[in-house]
Amino acid sequence: MQNDAHAKNFADKMVDILNFGSLNLAMGLGYRAGLFDVMDAAEKPLSAEAISRQANLNGRYVTEWLGVMVCGGIVDLVRGEDGTPCFFLPREHGDLLARRAGSGNLGVYTQEIPLLTTCAMERIFQGFRTGEGVPYEAYPDFHDFMGQLGDAKHRQVLVDVFLPSVDQGRLVAALKRGIAVCDLGCAQGVATILMAQAFPASHFTGIDISAEALETARANAREAGVDNIVFESRDAAELRHPNDLSARFDYVTAFDAIHDQTQPLEALQGIYEILKADGAFSMIDIAADSDIDGNRDHPMGAFLYTVSLMHCMPVGLVDGGAGLGMMWGRQQAETMLAQAGFGQVTVEAIPNDPFNLHFYCKK
Known part of the structure; x- marks a missing residue:
């Protein structure tokens, strides 16, 4: 039973590794593109279209990137009154991911x-x-x-x-x-x-x-x-x-x-x-x-x-x-x-x- 539990724990760890490795790659792209800064400055949920427009980036790429961020727990997804998905970077996440973070910036290392x-x-x-x-x-x-x-x-x-x-x-x-x-x-x-x-x-x-x-x-x-x-x-x-x-x-x-x-x-x-x-x-x-x-x-x-x-x-x-x-x-x-x-x-x-x-x- 102990070996089975260890195998299960390691299998879970492998899933985490694959997810976090992928997340790091996507976060590095988003950081370089200035997406965290756009979302941090907004201080409110924005649609994928609004984020793309403010960042001057292609909407289809940004939407796919947002999928990574939501599934990775980096960005929150909320629904607008008309049901449109909107995306929000919590302030405490921006404290570590946006360029304004200064010496506390961990996003740059992605x-x-x-x-x-x-x-x-x-x-x-x-x-x-x-x-x-x-x-x-x-x-x-x-x-x-x-x-x-x-x-x-x-x-x-x-x-x-x-x-x-x-x-x-x-x-x-x-x-x-x-x-x-x-x-x-x-x-x-x-x-x-x-x-x-x-x-x-x-x-x-x-x-x-x-x-x-x-x-x-x-x-x-x-x-x-x-x-x-x-x-x-x-x-x-x-x-x-x-x-x-x-x-x-x-x-x-x-x-x-x-x-x-x-x-x-x-x-x-x-x-x-x-x-x-x-x-x-x-x-x-x-x-x-x-x-x-x-x-x-x-x-x-x-x-x-x-x-x-x-x-x-x-x-x-x-x-x-x-x-x-x-x-x-x-x-x-x-x-x-x-x-x-x-x-x-x-x-x-x-x-x-x-x-x-x-x-x-x-x-």
């Missing part, structure tokens, strides 16, 4: 798995057979999405919340006076530019290996009108050898960048090399355990492991790389930081960011 599937599904499948990685160039749409996501996130918390929390406010005081800062793995330069705008007395260097991302970063910096910033193409792992950046920087940041490196230890050694003798390093990376068992109760463990499987791990495997993956975990991170030479490492929660930890390291 796009991640569909995008990764489009970019890399077949290459990931082949990787199961060959063990080969997948290069960054395979993920253009996903990286554009992550750039937009990082843009929104950094604009909300970087200057006003995160930086003031570093070293009990002493970092912000130093930034105001003027110091040399390096943002390693800067991508399209969102965080680097925001810091340069906020602290004009300091000088900022953004480093990345992607020429395309750096072109975008330079264009963004010109558009922002900042002149205390440069962007350079460098391999972080090569910085561990004495070079023209050795002992140049007072402060180095790496926002979710280390776990994607093909040579993460060497990249951390490179950061140690380019810091001044009394310099500090902020590594912002995922809050997880290095042992799978320690992540069983993580509320988004399966989601994060999937993102890692589809992107972070395979890009880290390119050219025989380490392939750390997003879920490399606090214990492995602390060990690797110590191996890189950092004798003082403090691990702290980040205000308004439940996904990441701040590893604050002193040289």
